[in-house]
Amino acid sequence: MTATDDTRRRAAESTPVVTVTDLEHGYDGLCVLDGVSLSVPTDAVTALVGPNGSGKSTLLRLVTGVQAPQSGTITLPDADAPRTVGYLPQSLRPRDGFTVRQTVETYAALVDGGPGTDDVLSTVGLDEVTDERVDALSGGMRRLLGVAIALVGDPPVLVLDEPTSGLDPAMTARVFDVLSDLAAAGRGVLVASHDLDAVGTNADRVVLLDQGTVQAQGPAATVLADLDVRSLSDAFETTVADDAGVTVRHGV
Ligand SMILES: Nc1ncnc2c1ncn2[C@@H]1O[C@H](COP(=O)(O)OP(=O)(O)OP(=O)(O)O)[C@@H](O)[C@H]1O
Numbered sequence: 001m002t003a004t005d006d007t008r009r010r011a012a013e014s015t016p017v018v019t020v021t022d023l024e025h026g027y028d029g030l031c032v033l034d035g036v037s038l039s040v041p042t043d044a045v046t047a048l049v050g051p052n053g054s055g056k057s058t059l060l061r062l063v064t065g066v067q068a069p070q071s072g073t074i075t076l077p078d079a080d081a082p083r084t085v086g087y088l089p090q091s092l093r094p095r096d097g098f099t100v101r102q103t104v105e106t107y108a109a110l111v112d113g114g115p116g117t118d119d120v121l122s123t124v125g126l127d128e129v130t131d132e133r134v135d136a137l138s139g140g141m142r143r144l145l146g147v148a149i150a151l152v153g154d155p156p157v158l159v160l161d162e163p164t165s166g167l168d169p170a171m172t173a174r175v176f177d178v179l180s181d182l183a184a185a186g187r188g189v190l191v192a193s194h195d196l197d198a199v200g201t202n203a204d205r206v207v208l209l210d211q212g213t214v215q216a217q218g219p220a221a222t223v224l225a226d227l228d229v230r231s232l233s234d235a236f237e238t239t240v241a242d243d244a245g246v247t248v249r250h251g252v
Contacts, residue, residue, distance in 0.1 A: 017042040017157055017188030018063060023072035025058055032058050034212030036072070040157070040188040040205075045179050047199040047220075048192040049232070050209035051240055056192040057090060059209065060159050063190065076157065082113040083153035088146040090161040096135035100126055103134055104148050111153035124148045124178050140171030147178060158182060160191045164198060176202035196232040206232065208239050215239035 016039035023036040032055040040046045048056050061067045063074055064087040076084050094103045104117045114120075121127050124144045129137065137145065143163050150158055160179070164172040176198055183189045183204070193199050199206060200220060207217040216223050216239050220232070229235045 015042055016040060017077050018190065019073075019075040020059075020063065021073045021075075023059070023062060023069050023074070025055075025062060025067075025070050025072075031212055033062075033069075033072075036209070036212070036214055038207050038214055038217055040190045042156070042188045043183055043186060044204035045176070045183045045189045045191060045202060046205040046207060047203035048190060048207045048209060049194070049196065049199060049236065054209045055212060056209060057161055060087075060161050060190065060192055063157075064159050081154045081156055082111045083155040085157045085159055086150035086153065086155040088143075088150040088158075088160040088163055090165075092146045092149070094134045094142065094145060094149070096133065098134055099131050100134065100137070100145055101130040103145060104152065107149045107152045114153040115151075120148045120151050123151060123182070125174070138171075140167050140174065143167065143171075143175055144178065147175070147182075151182070156187055158187055158189045158191075160189070162192055162194065164193060164195055169198075172198045173202070196236060200232040206235075208235065210240045 018040035020036060020038050023033050025033040036059060048059065050056055062069045064085045066087070098106070100121065101117055104120055108114070108117055118127070121130055124147050126141065126144055126148060129141065134142070134145065147160065147163060150160065164175050167175065172195060179189050179191060180202060203220055205218065206220045206223050208215040208223070216227060216235065218226070223235055224230065227235050227238050229238055
C-alpha cells in the first residue's frame with residue numbers, strides 16, 4: 001500500500017460527517033430507496049455509483065434537505081458555517097449574461113458569511129476567468145463554477161450530482177482534484193458519478209446503489225477486496241442486478 005493509499009484509507013475511515021439510516025423514499029407508489037444506510041466521512045471523497053434510475057439523485061436531494069424523506073434519518077453536523085450542505089444539482093444553469101464573479105456574488109448575497117467570492121473562485125481554480133461571461137466558459141469551467149456556487153458559505157458537507165458528466169478525461173481529473181482538495185481541507189464530499197474509472201482513481205470511499213438498497217460500501221480498495229474484483233466496473237457488474245436500475249412498485 002502506498003503512502004497515498006494509506007492516507008486515503010485512514011481518511012475514508014474517519015469520523016462520519018453525514019449519517020443516513022434506514023432511508024425510505026419513493027414517488028406515487030414507486031419505491032426508490034428501500035432502507036438505505038450509509039455514512040460520509042470528513043476529509044474524504046465518497047462516490048455514489050449505480051445504474052440510471054437507481055435513486056442517486058433522490059438520495060442526494062434528501063441529504064441536502066431539498067426533499068424530506070418519507071422515513072429514516074439523516075444526521076448532519078452542527079455547523080458554525082452559514083450553510084451546512086452545499087449542493088451542485090445535475091441541472092444547474094447559471095445565467096449566461098453574468099460573469100463568473102457576478103454569478104458567485106449573486107449566490108453569496110443569499111448567505112450570511114463565509115469566504116469572499118475571490119477566495120471561492122481561487123479555491124476551484126477559476127481566478128483567471130472571473131470576468132468571463134458564463135456563456136464563454138467551456139463545459140468543464142461551468143462545472144467548476146457550479147462547485148464554486150456549492151462552496152458559498154463554506155459548508156462542511158458538499159453534495160454534487162454528476163459534476164463530471166460529459167467532460168473529457170483531463171477535465172474530469174481536474175474536477176476530481178478540486179473535490180479531493182476540498183475534502184482534504186476538512187469537508188465531507190458526496191459525489192454521484194457514472195464515471196467508474198474516475199471514481200476508481202479519485203474517490204476514497206464508494207457506495208454502490210441498486211434496486212433501492214446499498215449493495216456495497218466502504219473504502220474503494222476494501223470494496224474491491226470484499227467482492228474479489230479488480231476494478232469498479234467489475235464490482236458494478238457483480239453487484240448490480242440484471243434489471244439494473246429497475247425500481248420496485250409497492251404492492252406489485
Ligand atoms: N420528482 C420525481 N417524481 C416522480 N418520479 C421521480 C422523481 N424523481 C425521480 N423519480 C424516479 O425515481 C427513480 C430514481 O430516479 P433518480 O433520478 O433518483 O435516479 P438516478 O440514479 O439519479 O438516475 P440517473 O443516473 O439516470 O440520473 C426513477 O425511476 C425516476 O424516474
